[in-house]
Amino acid sequence: MQSIEKLTEYFRALPGIGPRQAKRFVYALLLESEEFLNEFSDLIKVIKKQIKVCENCRRFFNSANASPLCRICGDKNREASVIMLVEKDIDLENIEKSRAYNGYYFVLGGTVPILEKNPESKVRTRELIYYIKRLLESGHLKEIILAFAVNAEGENTSEYVQSILRPILENNSVKISTLGRGLSTGSEVEYTDSETIKSALKNRS
Amino acid sequence: MQSIEKLTEYFRALPGIGPRQAKRFVYALLLESEEFLNEFSDLIKVIKKQIKVCENCRRFFNSANASPLCRICGDKNREASVIMLVEKDIDLENIEKSRAYNGYYFVLGGTVPILEKNPESKVRTRELIYYIKRLLESGHLKEIILAFAVNAEGENTSEYVQSILRPILENNSVKISTLGRGLSTGSEVEYTDSETIKSALKNRS
Amino acid sequence: MQSIEKLTEYFRALPGIGPRQAKRFVYALLLESEEFLNEFSDLIKVIKKQIKVCENCRRFFNSANASPLCRICGDKNREASVIMLVEKDIDLENIEKSRAYNGYYFVLGGTVPILEKNPESKVRTRELIYYIKRLLESGHLKEIILAFAVNAEGENTSEYVQSILRPILENNSVKISTLGRGLSTGSEVEYTDSETIKSALKNRS
Amino acid sequence: MQSIEKLTEYFRALPGIGPRQAKRFVYALLLESEEFLNEFSDLIKVIKKQIKVCENCRRFFNSANASPLCRICGDKNREASVIMLVEKDIDLENIEKSRAYNGYYFVLGGTVPILEKNPESKVRTRELIYYIKRLLESGHLKEIILAFAVNAEGENTSEYVQSILRPILENNSVKISTLGRGLSTGSEVEYTDSETIKSALKNRS
Numbered sequence: 001m002q003s004i005e006k007l008t009e010y011f012r013a014l015p016g017i018g019p020r021q022a023k024r025f026v027y028a029l030l031l032e033s034e035e036f037l038n039e040f041s042d043l044i045k046v047i048k049k050q051i052k053v054c055e056n057c058r059r060f061f062n063s064a065n066a067s068p069l070c071r072i073c074g075d076k077n078r079e080a081s082v083i084m085l086v087e088k089d090i091d092l093e094n095i096e097k098s099r100a101y102n103g104y105y106f107v108l109g110g111t112v113p114i115l116e117k118n119p120e121s122k123v124r125t126r127e128l129i130y131y132i133k134r135l136l137e138s139g140h141l142k143e144i145i146l147a148f149a150v151n152a153e154g155e156n157t158s159e160y161v162q163s164i165l166r167p168i169l170e171n172n173s174v175k176i177s178t179l180g181r182g183l184s185t186g187s188e189v190e191y192t193d194s195e196t197i198k199s200a201l202k203n204r205s
Numbered sequence: 206m207q208s209i210e211k212l213t214e215y216f217r218a219l220p221g222i223g224p225r226q227a228k229r230f231v232y233a234l235l236l237e238s239e240e241f242l243n244e245f246s247d248l249i250k251v252i253k254k255q256i257k258v259c260e261n262c263r264r265f266f267n268s269a270n271a272s273p274l275c276r277i278c279g280d281k282n283r284e285a286s287v288i289m290l291v292e293k294d295i296d297l298e299n300i301e302k303s304r305a306y307n308g309y310y311f312v313l314g315g316t317v318p319i320l321e322k323n324p325e326s327k328v329r330t331r332e333l334i335y336y337i338k339r340l341l342e343s344g345h346l347k348e349i350i351l352a353f354a355v356n357a358e359g360e361n362t363s364e365y366v367q368s369i370l371r372p373i374l375e376n377n378s379v380k381i382s383t384l385g386r387g388l389s390t391g392s393e394v395e396y397t398d399s400e401t402i403k404s405a406l407k408n409r410s
Numbered sequence: 411m412q413s414i415e416k417l418t419e420y421f422r423a424l425p426g427i428g429p430r431q432a433k434r435f436v437y438a439l440l441l442e443s444e445e446f447l448n449e450f451s452d453l454i455k456v457i458k459k460q461i462k463v464c465e466n467c468r469r470f471f472n473s474a475n476a477s478p479l480c481r482i483c484g485d486k487n488r489e490a491s492v493i494m495l496v497e498k499d500i501d502l503e504n505i506e507k508s509r510a511y512n513g514y515y516f517v518l519g520g521t522v523p524i525l526e527k528n529p530e531s532k533v534r535t536r537e538l539i540y541y542i543k544r545l546l547e548s549g550h551l552k553e554i555i556l557a558f559a560v561n562a563e564g565e566n567t568s569e570y571v572q573s574i575l576r577p578i579l580e581n582n583s584v585k586i587s588t589l590g591r592g593l594s595t596g597s598e599v600e601y602t603d604s605e606t607i608k609s610a611l612k613n614r615s
Numbered sequence: 616m617q618s619i620e621k622l623t624e625y626f627r628a629l630p631g632i633g634p635r636q637a638k639r640f641v642y643a644l645l646l647e648s649e650e651f652l653n654e655f656s657d658l659i660k661v662i663k664k665q666i667k668v669c670e671n672c673r674r675f676f677n678s679a680n681a682s683p684l685c686r687i688c689g690d691k692n693r694e695a696s697v698i699m700l701v702e703k704d705i706d707l708e709n710i711e712k713s714r715a716y717n718g719y720y721f722v723l724g725g726t727v728p729i730l731e732k733n734p735e736s737k738v739r740t741r742e743l744i745y746y747i748k749r750l751l752e753s754g755h756l757k758e759i760i761l762a763f764a765v766n767a768e769g770e771n772t773s774e775y776v777q778s779i780l781r782p783i784l785e786n787n788s789v790k791i792s793t794l795g796r797g798l799s800t801g802s803e804v805e806y807t808d809s810e811t812i813k814s815a816l817k818n819r820s
Binding site for chain 4: 002003004005006007010013014015016020021023024025026027028029030032034036037038039040041042043044045046047048050051060061062064088089090
């Protein structure tokens, strides 16, 4: 295979990119300066070396110093009684943007598809167990919030995570909670499904 | 104006119908049988006479008998302590479909646009005040649920309705609540706005 | 069934209207004046009586006078050598709007679905044969233009119509043509299918 | 700026990529192997060196050998009497895919926006003039096909190119043509604009 086609294949590996758009990317790069291409290339080569995975929450972070913890996990002023489990880094960033949460996080790194035979291979099972156990030993943890998508795969992930956590939490008073359901911004009563209406009624205030 | 064009104009008065679709409707009718057209025509002529507006909730209902009340308002077994305010008939029907609510309703018949100078002309203000006063006299009412769309117009309607109700509710322990906000069915954490995340965290369970 | 539900069913018979929108229409009508409803109802009742089907092209038209022909078919100044076959009335109106055609028309009143066993029941077969024979007798007809959609059903209709016309046109020098294919307004070369590119190249000018 | 953010910026330079998707790309890369990242990085670094711009048509091509011409321009069996002008490489590839054209090409490398003051900077003006002059000297050229998008910018580009070519073509019998317009695959008569109907009628066959 030749260069244009090879590079097209690499761009196709990016999420949501089809063959046509991948090729557009290649042609767009061909119009960029040598300098642009060199810097872009260098960044890709070193990105994994410059980025660490946080030892606590497992998110990616820019490792400016020797700390094995990301900015959030290294912040002693956050609320130690609560940890939120999210599917992926961008979910965590979106929660942070809301400034509504001040506890710690754990990034599962994926979801568990329906009927998946090896769910432990789809999310960071071992790391989750290890981290939760450490938090239990510290004695501060009171609540684990599951913050997954409200769809079949999110709910399957929720069930799997609960089945993993339940044995560990035995004899502890730690509560597992899930994000509240209700009307989202933009919801119209006429088009809202019954499940959401039920939750919206229960969570009325 | 001639028949095809005139009838096209009438169809254009229906919500969401543009000139092209209105004309399609006319041509579609021309292909229907005489019998179809006669029955359709008769139904339109008498619909307002056969349909009553419920004296309590103000929704439209098929008046099979002499009762001035719709099926819901005439049902003594529903929860008398709570009334839900909705914008329109279809909202009420969608709430009913969820089987999550067993109280009574009031249909405002519209919303209050932002900066509206005569909000009382946009919703059934007089009828609402009259009905709430009667409910207060009965002594059962404990909660008024505002079930409006989660958008600027829905919130403006909510504020208007509260400004109307507050003076009436003085010296009563009736609570005004709104439908809970949170993740709707289908919500993904990555794409959820901060306001909804805040509510979803508050309403976690 | 009761009035609201019955009328909803009638609105559902209109093209492209689902149950929810049909019900919206009913509620919208309930908010209209008695006068509006009476006029709307009257128009529907008489529409078929006030509208004739043109004896030549079979389109619907407002019959202001005793003429059995529509405005176009009754116009002696149009080009008698060419007739265009279209699927439906709105297609004819759209062609007229372009002011690019000055011949006569015939409205098939439908299309022939793929694998249809009784194609003659789907389009005005008998009327088409009758009209084309009359035009052949008049001695003016030189071309029949097929103006159907460029999709599988349009092409199937085209094949059916040609199979019907071929025996009639035998021993006549009348030509059957189809609308030219090429780039439509808005087409981009990158996204154009091969079939259209082929035609666009053939029809370059 | 730190690595994740910096690399996000580079991905944003790709056509059609917003900040959120750019960040998704970075996180996706972080999950790829070192090997993948090294190869991807190397390809980007060398792509411009491995890719030549064809001396005739100006498209990008994988330069396997010492030839300054791409596969098409180097093919002596193609039709030398006709050259097609396209906006960009992908347009050329799409035309080739149709197998409907066997002449040569020239890639403008862009379009001329409406009211652009320096149109010569937007497309390969100098290279076009140089190439057309050489083709005229060879004595084979008979037709220049303009294959641009059917929209305002495409038509503006067409006018600019013609204004450039006219002085060169003086005293030659070379014809400038454009791709034919008409119904594209999928077109329905009801929704087709008047300009396209006019062309479809003119190009009927």
